[in-house]
Amino acid sequence: MIxxxxxxxxxxxxxxGLGLLLQVAARYLVDPGPFLVNVNEGxxxxxxxxxxxxLTALYEEEIFIPSACGGQGTCGHCKVRxxxxxxxxxLPTEKPFFTRLELSQGTRLACQLKVKENLxxxxxxxxxxxxxxxxxxxxxxxxxxxxxxxRLRLVEPQEMNYSFGHFxxxxxxxxxxxxIRRAYSISSSVKETNEIEMNVRLHxxxxxxxxGRGSTYxxxxxxxxxxFLTGPYxxxxxxxxxxxxxxxxxxxxGMAPMKNLVLSILDEIPGKPVWLFFGCRGTPDIxxxxxxxxxxxxxxxxxxxxALSELKExxxxxxxxxxIHLSVDKYLExxxxxxQAFLCGPPPMINAVTEVLLxxxxxxxxxxxxxx
Amino acid sequence: xxxxxxxxxxxxxxxxNNILLRYFLGMCSFLAVSKRVETxxxxxxxxxxxxxxxxxxxxxxxxxxxxxxxxxxSKAMGQELDLRFLQFILFIAVIAGFVxxxxxxxxxxxxxxxxxxxxxxxxxxxxxxxxxxCLFMVIREYDFLRSVAYGLGSxxxxxxxxxxxxxxxxxxxxxxIPKPLKEVGIVMIVTGIxxxxxxxxxxxxxx
Numbered sequence: 332m333i334x335x336x337x338x339x340x341x342x343x344x345x346x347x348g349l350g351l352l353l354q355v356a357a358r359y360l361v362d363p364g365p366f367l368v369n370v371n372e373g374x375x376x377x378x379x380x381x382x383x384x385x386l387t388a389l390y391e392e393e394i395f396i397p398s399a400c401g402g403q404g405t406c407g408h409c410k411v412r413x414x415x416x417x418x419x420x421x422l423p424t425e426k427p428f429f430t431r432l433e434l435s436q437g438t439r440l441a442c443q444l445k446v447k448e449n450l451x452x453x454x455x456x457x458x459x460x461x462x463x464x465x466x467x468x469x470x471x472x473x474x475x476x477x478x479x480x481x482r483l484r485l486v487e488p489q490e491m492n493y494s495f496g497h498f499x500x501x502x503x504x505x506x507x508x509x510x511i512r513r514a515y516s517i518s519s520s521v522k523e524t525n526e527i528e529m530n531v532r533l534h535x536x537x538x539x540x541x542x543g544r545g546s547t548y549x550x551x552x553x554x555x556x557x558x559f560l561t562g563p564y565x566x567x568x569x570x571x572x573x574x575x576x577x578x579x580x581x582x583x584x585g586m587a588p589m590k591n592l593v594l595s596i597l598d599e600i601p602g603k604p605v606w607l608f609f610g611c612r613g614t615p616d617i618x619x620x621x622x623x624x625x626x627x628x629x630x631x632x633x634x635x636x637x638a639l640s641e642l643k644e645x646x647x648x649x650x651x652x653x654x655i656h657l658s659v660d661k662y663l664e665x666x667x668x669x670x671q672a673f674l675c676g677p678p679p680m681i682n683a684v685t686e687v688l689l690x691x692x693x694x695x696x697x698x699x700x701x702x703x
Numbered sequence: 704x705x706x707x708x709x710x711x712x713x714x715x716x717x718x719x720n721n722i723l724l725r726y727f728l729g730m731c732s733f734l735a736v737s738k739r740v741e742t743x744x745x746x747x748x749x750x751x752x753x754x755x756x757x758x759x760x761x762x763x764x765x766x767x768x769x770x771x772x773x774x775x776x777s778k779a780m781g782q783e784l785d786l787r788f789l790q791f792i793l794f795i796a797v798i799a800g801f802v803x804x805x806x807x808x809x810x811x812x813x814x815x816x817x818x819x820x821x822x823x824x825x826x827x828x829x830x831x832x833x834x835x836x837c838l839f840m841v842i843r844e845y846d847f848l849r850s851v852a853y854g855l856g857s858x859x860x861x862x863x864x865x866x867x868x869x870x871x872x873x874x875x876x877x878x879x880i881p882k883p884l885k886e887v888g889i890v891m892i893v894t895g896i897x898x899x900x901x902x903x904x905x906x907x908x909x910x
Contacts, residue, residue: 333780333784334784334785334786337776337784337786338786338789341768341769341776341786341789341793342789342792342793345764345768345793345796345797346796349796349797349800350800352800352804353800353803353804353807356804356807357807360807360808360810360811361807361810361811362811419815419818420814420818422818
């Protein structure tokens with residue numbers, strides 16, 4: 332009996348002693364600050380306790396820069412630019428996410444950067460407008476066997492002024508990590524400021540890959556459920572010139588931004604030519620096609636092409652077959668020099684489509700893509 | 704028991720009983736961080752410090768609290784209390800705590816060293832060379848001074864091995880190595896040859 336007692340005492344005593352030692356050391360060794368963080372040349376300025384990560388500090392100040400992995404340094408979304416940076420301080424954990432240009436501009440990952448000095452940083456201006464929203468699920472509809480169309484009505488604040496190709500981050504309550512965030516493209520037209528629509532594909536567990544946290548959560552929502560989200564985010568800049576044609580190419584789960592672009596352009600810039608190409612496997616994966624067909628009859632400047640890559644013999648289909656880049660090649664004219672493209676889908680699709688577009692003389696900096 | 708002198712323990716731990724080349728302990732960080740001499744020296748110094756300090760601390764812990772014939776608990780209770788089964792978990796806890804401390808010190812003292820060691824610093828926690836040294840000192844029943852000497856020697860021996868490996872690897876970059884043996888493959892072979900070379904010290908002193 333006495334052995335158990337002493338084991339507990341010795342064991343916990345040693346651990347508590349070590350913990351205290353570290354606390355004392357931390358007090359004397361870590362510069363407590365506070366340090367000043369200056370965002371976008373004085374647009375925002377706040378002080379931060381030493382040793383906090385920049386991402387945590389920014390979120391505490393309600394500056395919601397994108398971050399999908401919750402600060403683990405695996406998604407690479409939380410890029411910020413330091414104005415007076417020292418490239419030697421970039422950690423080995425950050426380097427794989429940067430191009431050489433980004434490195435030379437002083438880009439860092441906010442989640443890996445511990446604040447140990449005064450910082451001046453530059454983030455895209457619209458990120459300062461990003462807010463946290465409370466929303467209620469207003470409808471959730473199965474559009475295919477694994478795809479849901481989920482609409483959220485914004486409750487507080489009631490309006491979000493999102494733009495072409497923007498996305499939001501849904502906050503997913505997690506028993507282990509508190510809150511994790513997942514990014515979803517907005518699929519509704521920019522005209523709707525009070526509602527946000529998303530297309531969410533369910534990612535069930537496959538072998539060793541666990542089920543998607545975000546899609547599982549969103550697919551489980553029922554009408555009237557409360558959801559928190561931050562937004563809007565987005566790097567795409569639409570050329571609003573009505574003569575410039577926009578080529579949208581989506582595949583698999585990459586429908587949402589396409590729908591947002593098509594509907595928004597038809598609403599806001601009527602007469603601007605838009606091509607929509609969408610690639611999926613078989614007829615069960617098709618959704619929204621009837622709606623697009625109606626729209627293309629109504630608006631002569633809008634064209635839609637769906638292509639199926641794995642058509643089975645017993646399926647009925649009178650459209651294109653094969654991978655989507657073949658259809659892009661077939662329908663588009665050869666001189667795309669002044670036009671613009673938005674691609675969203677799996678990496679092989681993006682690479683193949685980019686090649687086709689470059690062959691047709693589109694400039695690389697006019698091709699925007701979202702690989703996933 | 705007749706024990707070797709302080710200096711013999713120190714020299715033997717570095718050369719004849721090198722913790723890495725004789726016992727092959729601490730191999731993971733040895734393989735991962737031996738690409739550049741500068742980084743290897745940094746990690747080596749950290750290991751020397753942690754190894755020496757934790758041998759001392761763990762000696763005090765072991766003989767003060769865990770060992771039945773010497774512990775203050777046994778003396779206070781008037782009966783022998785054997786808590787030696789706690790040695791593994793407590794040794795590891797002390798090592799982990801100390802690594803945290805070293806990390807804080809390095810971060811404060813030298814920014815460039817902190818950058819160079821980066822993600823590898825926490826590797827010291829699971830560096831089996833350090834736990835190995837602590838356990839050997841218990842098995843061989845060293846007194847306090849010899850334990851410190853053994854910890855210091857083991858750390859220095861590990862540092863000697865990783866720094867020599869790093870300087871060899873810096874030169875290996877210019878040699879034409881068959882593709883299947885690149886990186887870790889050739890490092891394993893070189894480690895083996897180095898270990899054999901260290902047998903040359905065998906007659907010098909022994910533990």
